[in-house]
Amino acid sequence: MPDLQATLSFARKDFALDLDIGIPADGITALLGPSGCGKSTLLRLLAGLETPHQGHIRHGDRIWLDRAMDINLAPRHRRVGFMFQDYALFPHLSVARNIAFGLRRGVDKAACVRFWLDRLSLRPLAERKPSALSGGQRQRVALARALAAEPQVLLLDEPFSAVDFSLRQELRLMFQEAVADAGIPVVLVTHDLEDVRQVADRVGVMIDGQLRRLGPAEDVFARPGDAEVARVLGWPNTLAVQAWERDTARGAWGQVAASLDPLMRPPEVIAIHPDGPTPTSGQGLPVEVTRVTDMGGYHALLCRLADRSPLRIHLPKSSPVPRPGSSARLAIPRECVIPLRERSTAPNLTYPNPRHA
Numbered sequence: 339m340p341d342l343q344a345t346l347s348f349a350r351k352d353f354a355l356d357l358d359i360g361i362p363a364d365g366i367t368a369l370l371g372p373s374g375c376g377k378s379t380l381l382r383l384l385a386g387l388e389t390p391h392q393g394h395i396r397h398g399d400r401i402w403l404d405r406a407m408d409i410n411l412a413p414r415h416r417r418v419g420f421m422f423q424d425y426a427l428f429p430h431l432s433v434a435r436n437i438a439f440g441l442r443r444g445v446d447k448a449a450c451v452r453f454w455l456d457r458l459s460l461r462p463l464a465e466r467k468p469s470a471l472s473g474g475q476r477q478r479v480a481l482a483r484a485l486a487a488e489p490q491v492l493l494l495d496e497p498f499s500a501v502d503f504s505l506r507q508e509l510r511l512m513f514q515e516a517v518a519d520a521g522i523p524v525v526l527v528t529h530d531l532e533d534v535r536q537v538a539d540r541v542g543v544m545i546d547g548q549l550r551r552l553g554p555a556e557d558v559f560a561r562p563g564d565a566e567v568a569r570v571l572g573w574p575n576t577l578a579v580q581a582w583e584r585d586t587a588r589g590a591w592g593q594v595a596a597s598l599d600p601l602m603r604p605p606e607v608i609a610i611h612p613d614g615p616t617p618t619s620g621q622g623l624p625v626e627v628t629r630v631t632d633m634g635g636y637h638a639l640l641c642r643l644a645d646r647s648p649l650r651i652h653l654p655k656s657s658p659v660p661r662p663g664s665s666a667r668l669a670i671p672r673e674c675v676i677p678l679r680e681r682s683t684a685p686n687l688t689y690p691n692p693r694h695a
């Protein structure tokens with residue numbers, strides 16, 4: 339199963355992308371990052387729709403791009419299934435013809451179109467033009483078209499964003515089933531952490547045109563490596579530390595004790611894990627409770643710290659719950675306090691690029 343390896347340097351006005359990425363041919367790799375960090379640009383570079391100033395792209399043994407050797411395969415020779423944010427459907431073609439458009443020579447076109455119409459629940463819409471479809475329906479047609487062409491690599495930009503909650507769940511499942519046996523590198527760009535949790539085997543985090551973290555999803559969520567990446571991954575309660583006094587972190591928000599590695603330079607940030615802090619009548623971090631939500635298995639408390647920064651904690655149903663509007667003190671166990679550097683400089687790529695092995 340050929341993997342995809344790329345080393346790319348690209349710049350346009352006010353933006354530079356510089357990274358090394360390896361995408362294996364099993365499982366789904368999700369790419370996350372703040373708006374404008376270069377996720378779509380990376381997909382366009384991989385597909386051959388943009389050319390890097392320097393770089394190298396290899397799919398299995400086949401070189402797609404090598405600037406030094408003047409090799410640059412045209413997009414059609416890379417056989418990439420691409421789904422853009424605007425879906426790029428042909429407006430004059432019906433749903434069925436849009437799906438049939440990129441089919442390989444020799445396949446039974448009618449059977450293949452029927453298969454994908456059924457798989458993505460599009461059969462009743464087969465003869466409609468894209469202008470007569472809803473946003474979510476267009477998104478499904480674009481996904482069907484990308485998958486039907488039997489691509490060697492699949493690159494998807496926000497493939498589930500335009501559908502409602504229940505259809506989104508269904509679409510994720512259909513998508514997972516559809517790509518499970520394909521044995522091709524699949525990259526999915528999304529802003530939705532739920533997409534990542536439900537479909538991704540690996541997660542890459544991009545910030546400012548760089549790949550700051552790439553690895554198995556569980557690993558990346560549990561160990562983001564630094565505070566910037568942690569925020570992209572939705573970690574709550576990242577607090578700037580103004581000073582350390584032995585093992586106590588202080589900021590305008592208050593102070594808490596942490597377990598510090600004595601060899602580590604004092605980190606600039608701590609994250610407080612939401613599971614663990616509990617209200618106490620003794621000494622603790624002062625908060626004002628602003629909202630309490632019953633989440634079924636636990637209570638979610640949204641609090642404000644001394645400097646008004648938010649703190650979210652989860653209390654087990656068995657624990658007493660402070661009233662909204664009340665002041666409280668929270669006991670924060672040391673193991674819930676995770677010291678983080680604001681930005682880690684060490685490369686943290688857990689899927690090795692053989693060229694650097």
Ligand SMILES: Nc1ncnc2c1ncn2[C@@H]1O[C@H](COP(=O)(O)OP(=O)(O)OP(=O)(O)O)[C@@H](O)[C@H]1O
Nearest residue numbers: 350351352353371372373374375376377378379380
């Ligand atoms: N066609 C273009 N011409 C000039 N600049 C562009 C163009 N497309 C994107 N950019 C700029 O390049 C940078 C990277 O954009 P890109 O679309 O890759 O980001 P992104 O991470 O995909 O963002 P989003 O999550 O908002 O889709 C941004 O600064 C953007 O403004």
